[in-house]
Structure formats: C-alpha cells, structure tokens
Amino acid sequence: MKQLDHAYIDGNWHPLQGQNKFSLINPATQDSVAHVTMATTADVELAVDAANKAFPAWSNTPVSERAKYLNAIADEMLVRYDDLVEAHVVSMGCPAHLVGAYHLDCAIDAMRYYGELAIKTMDKIEERENILLTKQPIGVCALINPWNYPLHQLVGKLAPALAAGCTVIEKPAEQTPLADLIMAEICYKVGLPAGVFNLVFGYGFEIGPIMAQHPKINMISFTGSTRAGIEVAKNAASSVKRVCQELGGKSAYIITEDADIDAAVRYGVEDVMANTGQTCNALTRMLVPTSRYQEVIKSAKEAALEQVVADPYQADATMGPLASENQYQIVKDYIQLGIREGAELLVGGIERPTNVSKGYYIKPTIFTKVTKHMRIGQEEIFGPVLCIMEYDDIEEAIEIANDSQYGLSSGVYAKDKAAALPIAARLEAGQCYIQGAYFSMHAPFGGVKQSGNGREWGEESLQEYIEIKAIIC
Structure with a gap:
C-alpha cells in the first residue's frame, strides 16, 4: 500500500x-x-x-x-x-x-x-x-x-x-x-x-x-x-x-438529412463512449432528422455493441470502468431517471456487463425518443450515455441544440464541409467539430454560458x- x-x-x-x-x-x-x-x-x-x-x-x-x-x-x-x-x-x-x-x-x-x-x-x-x-x-x-x-x-x-x-x-x-x-x-x-x-x-x-x-x-x-x-x-x-x-457540458451534435448516416452516427457513438464517457465536451445529444431515424438507430446500436467493456489490461478493451464508485452511482441514477422519464433504452442499462464480476463497469447506453424537456437531455451525465433526439427541419435542430445552459462544444455532420459550416456558425458553443473532426491542441478550448x-x-x-x-x- x-x-x-x-x-x-x-x-x-x-x-x-x-x-x-x-x-x-x-x-x-x-x-x-x-x-x-x-x-x-x-x-x-x-x-x-x-x-x-x-x-x-x-x-x-x-x-x-x-x-x-x-x-x-x-x-x-x-x-x-x-x-x-x-x-x-x-x-x-x-x-x-x-x-x-x-x-x-x-x-x-x-x-x-x-x-x-x-x-x-x-x-x-x-x-x-x-x-x-x-x-x-x-x-x-x-x-x-x-x-x-x-x-x-x-x-x-x-x-x-x-x-x-x-x-x-x-x-x-x-x-x-x-x-x-x-x-x-x-x-x-x-x-x-x-x-x-x-x-x-x-x-x-x-x-x-x-x-x-x-x-x-x-x-x-x-x-x-x-x-x-x-x-x-x-x-x-x-x-x-x-x-x-x-x-460542464451537454454538447449537441447535429446530423443533417443529407449526411452519410452510418459514418456520422458511428463517429457520434464512439465520441461519447471514449474515456468511458467521462469527457466534458462529449457530443452527448445526437440530433437526427426524423426522416432518417430508423437508419440512425440501426447504426447507433451496431456501433455501441462493438464496444468492448473489459479489464483495462485486456488488449481489445475500448471501455474500462468509470473512475469512481460515486460516478458509477451517478450514471446509474441517470439511466434509471431516463427510463422513468419515458425515454426508450436502445442498448445498455444499469446492469454490470456479464464479463466482469467487480469494478465500476457500466454498459454503453443509448436512449432514443429523448426530448429537450427531459433531464437526461439537459443535464451532464458524465458517463457512456448517449441521448438521441429527433428534429423535423434544421431550424428546429439549431433551436434544440442552443436550448441549454451549457455551451462547451458542439458538432455537425452534413453532406460536406461547405454545408456544415453555416450550421456550425449558429451553434452557441466554444467549439464545433464538423465532419468527424477530432481534438486539436492548436484550437482554443473553452465554453460560453455556464x-x-x-x-x-x-x-x-x-x-x-x-x-x-x-x-x-
């Protein structure tokens, strides 16, 4: 010791x-x-x-x-x-x-x-x-x-x-x-x-x-x-x-109707699951067009089930445990809250993965049918929990994205960079990742609002x- x-x-x-x-x-x-x-x-x-x-x-x-x-x-x-x-x-x-x-x-x-x-x-x-x-x-x-x-x-x-x-x-x-x-x-x-x-x-x-x-x-x-x-x-x-x-952050990620859905969704799921979801700028609110909802949930489920939750020394592990018992309990409480609020559990839940018998492990979890009025759609969970929210047009998507006390990060995946930039410019956040971009130490990092x-x-x-x-x- x-x-x-x-x-x-x-x-x-x-x-x-x-x-x-x-x-x-x-x-x-x-x-x-x-x-x-x-x-x-x-x-x-x-x-x-x-x-x-x-x-x-x-x-x-x-x-x-x-x-x-x-x-x-x-x-x-x-x-x-x-x-x-x-x-x-x-x-x-x-x-x-x-x-x-x-x-x-x-x-x-x-x-x-x-x-x-x-x-x-x-x-x-x-x-x-x-x-x-x-x-x-x-x-x-x-x-x-x-x-x-x-x-x-x-x-x-x-x-x-x-x-x-x-x-x-x-x-x-x-x-x-x-x-x-x-x-x-x-x-x-x-x-x-x-x-x-x-x-x-x-x-x-x-x-x-x-x-x-x-x-x-x-x-x-x-x-x-x-x-x-x-x-x-x-x-x-x-x-x-x-x-x-x-x-804190509760960053919105807008996927447009003309985007490559599989690539966009996979990027979003992997972003949230990285570091077992304990990332302040994770794109935890995925905003998707209702017209392509079925494609989205299919791709999201596939990407989530590819995650390997395992011992940190296991060579193929993509997710380890949450960092503490306190955070483990917080995340489980939010998952239970989401179920009570009426969101639909696509994958995951509060049960420990079957391949581990101890440790603060939790399954990658995705909620669908999340609305902006639900607490899981507004509050920072800080775990591997993704909320999928639907929109009818891009104006509604931007309104939902900006309807938050937070403004740390955001994301847009559109047909191409030119289509993504005008949307990115309207999001109230200190950063915006477009077309699957990743963190750069050359980019100033920080938020607006709270x-x-x-x-x-x-x-x-x-x-x-x-x-x-x-x-x-």
Missing part, C-alpha cells in the same frame, strides 16, 4: 501536516492502492510562499531558457511513459493501450509547443503609433485539475503558465494524484528551479477556497463542475484575481497567463 504523504514544495518533498487521508481506489478492482494525506492551510501557505519567492527570478529568466526546461520535461515524460500509463490505468481505469492516445501524447507535444510559442511571442513588442505593448507573466497561478483527464488537463494549464513565466501551485483531483506526482518527480529530475512548480494534495472543497481567496495568488485556473466553478469565482472575487474556468470562461489550448491559452503593459512614448 502506497503512502502519499509528501507534497512537492519549493523544490523538495515536504511532509504533509494533515491528519485526513484519502483512500485511492482502483476502479477496475475496487481495491485500495494508496492512502493520500490531505494538505492543510499551513501546507498551502508554504506552497504559495515558495511560488511567490520563485516568481521574480523565473519571470525574468529568458524565454529561450524556459523553453529548454519545457523540452526537458517533455523528454523525461517520454522516459516515464510507462509509469504515466500505469498511473492512468490504476487511478481511473483507462484501457492501457488507449492511455497514450487519450491522455499522454498530446500532453507531451504540448510541453514543446508552448515553449516554442513563447519564444515566438513573449518578447515581441507591438507598436501602435506612440504606444508600445509588451507582455508580462500574470504572476503566481493556482491550478485545480479534474479527475477525468488528469495529465492532459494539467499540462494544458502548466505548459502555458511556465512558458509565460508564471509560477504555480497545483492541486490534482483527490481521486487521480498519481500522474501529478510523477510530474513533480520529473520537475525535480530536470532541475526546474525551486518554487516554480508546487504540488499539494487535498479535497477541492477545502483547498479550492483557500487558493481562490488567497491575496498572493494572481490567477486561478479551474476545471470541474459548473457548481464548483461558481464557488471558485465567488471566492476569487474578494481579491479580484483572474479566473479561467472550464466547466460552461465557463477563458480559453485553454491554442495560442489563446498562453494569453490567459499574460498581462499586457502599454508604454506610451
């Missing part, structure tokens, strides 16, 4: 002072694999002090030198690749052969990408008549990360923050600290200056408010539920710090960690 009882603060391993421990559970076996000591306010204060002490030197380190550190971290991530894979399998149940594609490869590339981007942009001075615009790092940043993409989301914040010249205090989700711990070991190994990266473990409801309110923290970047994001914003208001939030504010990934993410200074000549 591992004992994770040290934080990484000021370049050293600091014994955590708290008495509360979190039991880390392998969701595939339901066995406890580690005990994690939760940080106290005093531990957080040490991390904040370390980050503040390190900021002047790090922010004035040449951008080219900061980029060298990011490249060194990327190199060491490759050395620790197998360890990072294992961390994702053990803590969240992702199939081992899919961890690279879902969680690691983009994160490694992003370390190099933001180093190069900073070199190109940070020292560039823009001139407007008699005004010079320069870029400066915003300061000390608190990064609060989710459990569904622990490394991917960490690097999406950490890489641009370090490249910009910021110092950070990071708190992983309590369920998934293993990859973050490896990243701390990597930062130590490559000689990242003390205090530039600090890691503390803790419960979000305890550590989050401390970070959000702290007067010596200049920015907080949070990924999680909309409910928790609102609390972060409230707490941050007292010190007027910058807040970047990536929150899906958050600010942007991660792309060039825009670097701007989140920068202040613009105007020098008037």
Whole structure:
C-alpha cells in the first residue's frame, strides 16, 4: 500500500501536516492502492510562499531558457511513459493501450509547443503609433485539475503558465494524484528551479477556497463542475484575481438529412463512449432528422455493441470502468431517471456487463425518443450515455441544440464541409467539430454560458497567463 504523504514544495518533498487521508481506489478492482494525506492551510501557505519567492527570478529568466526546461520535461515524460500509463490505468481505469492516445501524447507535444510559442511571442513588442505593448507573466497561478483527464488537463494549464513565466501551485483531483506526482518527480529530475512548480494534495472543497481567496495568488485556473466553478469565482472575487474556468457540458451534435448516416452516427457513438464517457465536451445529444431515424438507430446500436467493456489490461478493451464508485452511482441514477422519464433504452442499462464480476463497469447506453424537456437531455451525465433526439427541419435542430445552459462544444455532420459550416456558425458553443473532426491542441478550448470562461489550448491559452503593459512614448 502506497503512502502519499509528501507534497512537492519549493523544490523538495515536504511532509504533509494533515491528519485526513484519502483512500485511492482502483476502479477496475475496487481495491485500495494508496492512502493520500490531505494538505492543510499551513501546507498551502508554504506552497504559495515558495511560488511567490520563485516568481521574480523565473519571470525574468529568458524565454529561450524556459523553453529548454519545457523540452526537458517533455523528454523525461517520454522516459516515464510507462509509469504515466500505469498511473492512468490504476487511478481511473483507462484501457492501457488507449492511455497514450487519450491522455499522454498530446500532453507531451504540448510541453514543446508552448515553449516554442513563447519564444515566438513573449518578447515581441507591438507598436501602435506612440504606444508600445509588451507582455508580462500574470504572476503566481493556482491550478485545480479534474479527475477525468488528469495529465492532459494539467499540462494544458502548466505548459502555458511556465512558458509565460508564471509560477504555480497545483492541486490534482483527490481521486487521480498519481500522474501529478510523477510530474513533480520529473520537475525535480530536470532541475526546474525551486518554487516554480508546487504540488499539494487535498479535497477541492477545502483547498479550492483557500487558493481562490488567497491575496498572493494572481490567477486561478479551474476545471470541474459548473457548481464548483461558481464557488471558485465567488471566492476569487474578494481579491479580484483572474479566473479561467472550464466547466460542464451537454454538447449537441447535429446530423443533417443529407449526411452519410452510418459514418456520422458511428463517429457520434464512439465520441461519447471514449474515456468511458467521462469527457466534458462529449457530443452527448445526437440530433437526427426524423426522416432518417430508423437508419440512425440501426447504426447507433451496431456501433455501441462493438464496444468492448473489459479489464483495462485486456488488449481489445475500448471501455474500462468509470473512475469512481460515486460516478458509477451517478450514471446509474441517470439511466434509471431516463427510463422513468419515458425515454426508450436502445442498448445498455444499469446492469454490470456479464464479463466482469467487480469494478465500476457500466454498459454503453443509448436512449432514443429523448426530448429537450427531459433531464437526461439537459443535464451532464458524465458517463457512456448517449441521448438521441429527433428534429423535423434544421431550424428546429439549431433551436434544440442552443436550448441549454451549457455551451462547451458542439458538432455537425452534413453532406460536406461547405454545408456544415453555416450550421456550425449558429451553434452557441466554444467549439464545433464538423465532419468527424477530432481534438486539436492548436484550437482554443473553452465554453460560453455556464460552461465557463477563458480559453485553454491554442495560442489563446498562453494569453490567459499574460498581462499586457502599454508604454506610451
């Protein structure tokens, strides 16, 4: 049994002072694999002090030198690749052969990408008549990360923050600290200056408010539920710090009447089932023309039944377990709710797949006859549950798609790109994937409405960690 009882603060391993421990559970076996000591306010204060002490030197380190550190971290991530894979399998149940594609490869590339981007942009001075615009790092940043993409989301914040010249205090989700711990070991190994990266473990409801309110923290970047994001914003208001939030989603996916139905539906089903449905921007509302409904449900059922729900070490597994007992119960409750609301269960349900006897496994589930008034058609489920909704014309499809408190992502599959673009332009979402496109780290990622504010990934993410200074000549 591992004992994770040290934080990484000021370049050293600091014994955590708290008495509360979190039991880390392998969701595939339901066995406890580690005990994690939760940080106290005093531990957080040490991390904040370390980050503040390190900021002047790090922010004035040449951008080219900061980029060298990011490249060194990327190199060491490759050395620790197998360890990072294992961390994702053990803590969240992702199939081992899919961890690279879902969680690691983009994160490694992003370390190099933001180093190069900073070199190109940070020292560039823009001139407007008699005004010079320069870029400066915003300061000390608190990064609060989710459990569904622990490394991917960490690097999406950490890489641009370090490249910009910021110092950070990071708190992983309590369920998934293993990859973050490896990243701390990597930062130590490559000689990242003390205090530039600090890691503390803790419960979000305890550590989050401390970070959000702290007067010596200049920015907080949070990924999680909309409910928790609102609390972060409230707490941050007292010190007027910058807040970047990536929150919930219930993304709509419009398939048009003239689309290749089999290709469009298969893409949509596989998108929702990836990472066992635990993806904030998953296209969980599939909007289909009534005229082609029968073709849609035939293709959807076939694609869902091709999913292999199995032990994460099984070579052909496409879905592992849900990441925790709590999420397992939430998803089962929503499936039962959908049945009570009158939606029709095409495949799946609440029963554990017959090939597994324990673990937080659930079948890929598809509901048909879902209406926009049903809770399963409006609320984020965060599991492998797809809601198919019908429409009569494209105007109705767009109205249904936009009738949501969320606006994180969206999708359109039409006859071709030219036909999809006008529809994509009218969807109220921070991103839109057309004709079967996939995530790109070059594209700014973030939402509108209650899906958050600010942007991660792309060039825009670097701007989140920068202040613009105007020098008037």
